[in-house]
Amino acid sequence: MTNDELKSLTSDKTVDARGTACPGPLLAAKKAVADIQAGQIMEILSSDEGTKSDIPKWCKKMNYEYFGSIDEDGMYRLFLKK
Amino acid sequence: MSLEIENQVKLLEEQLKQLQGKQAKDQISIIVFSGDLDKVLASMIIATGARAMDMEVKMFFTFWGTTMLRDKHKSGKGKDLMSKMFGFMLPKGSSQLKLSKLNMCGMGTEMLKGLMKKKNVSSLEELMKIAAELGVEINICQMSMDLMGFKKEEMIDYPNLNYCGVATYLADADESRVQLFI
Numbered sequence: 001m002t003n004d005e006l007k008s009l010t011s012d013k014t015v016d017a018r019g020t021a022c023p024g025p026l027l028a029a030k031k032a033v034a035d036i037q038a039g040q041i042m043e044i045l046s047s048d049e050g051t052k053s054d055i056p057k058w059c060k061k062m063n064y065e066y067f068g069s070i071d072e073d074g075m076y077r078l079f080l081k082k
Numbered sequence: 083m084s085l086e087i088e089n090q091v092k093l094l095e096e097q098l099k100q101l102q103g104k105q106a107k108d109q110i111s112i113i114v115f116s117g118d119l120d121k122v123l124a125s126m127i128i129a130t131g132a133r134a135m136d137m138e139v140k141m142f143f144t145f146w147g148t149t150m151l152r153d154k155h156k157s158g159k160g161k162d163l164m165s166k167m168f169g170f171m172l173p174k175g176s177s178q179l180k181l182s183k184l185n186m187c188g189m190g191t192e193m194l195k196g197l198m199k200k201k202n203v204s205s206l207e208e209l210m211k212i213a214a215e216l217g218v219e220i221n222i223c224q225m226s227m228d229l230m231g232f233k234k235e236e237m238i239d240y241p242n243l244n245y246c247g248v249a250t251y252l253a254d255a256d257e258s259r260v261q262l263f264i
Binding site: 019020021022023024026027029030058061062 | 127130131133134135136201202203204212216
């Protein structure tokens with residue numbers, strides 16, 4: 001997805017994992033994804049660059065659809081569908 | 083002819099069943115041999131991360147690794163002199179572990195702990211708590227316990243703690259898709 005497409009998504013849940021280091025964002029995402037239903041969209045905010053590589057791999061493993069990420073000054077917004 | 087095919091199908095089905103039984107599970111086995119802060123930290127990050135990936139996690143603490151599972155506030159009773167000496171010389175729990183490099187009489191370790199706090203990296207104690215919540219299984223080598231003179235009553239409270247021997251590790255590792263020795 002392009003940045004504009006990602007920005008136009010409405011997330012059913014947003015996880016703010018900014019400030020935490022590996023494996024913080026992954027653990028936060030894992031915890032939060034339990035609160036949404038299949039088909040719903042979740043957004044993860046992270047300041048750890050490794051998250052950009054980790055979340056797509058995690059999505060693939062868990063069979064979630066990964067949409068992409070947006071870089072915004074000092075943080076990353078990652079989108080997925082459960 | 084059809085009977086022959088039927089028999090062949092039966093044979094194949096049996097072989098398939100056998101193969102499926104031997105297939106490795108979505109599981110990771112980690113041996114923690116080291117009692118160095120940095121190495122134990124790495125093992126706990128991998129363990130908690132693996133649980134987030136929905137993998138079963140089996141950790142085996144042996145040799146110096148067992149020192150990290152001692153409880154600072156507990157002590158074992160009825161130890162002989164050698165066991166007492168060992169118990170005194172070895173780290174008592176996660177907070178007393180040292181770095182494998184740049185320890186510099188403990189200065190380096192304290193510096194790293196300060197850095198971890200500043201950069202929001204979870205401490206070993208926090209990771210242990212998360213591991214317990216996520217259901218990471220911890221096995222302790224009974225032989226190491228006996229060798230170092232550690233008693234069960236001086237080990238930490240952890241929901242999934244077992245004492246075992248080498249066969250437990252081997253049986254679990256045989257079923258695991260990923261194995262690590264740290």
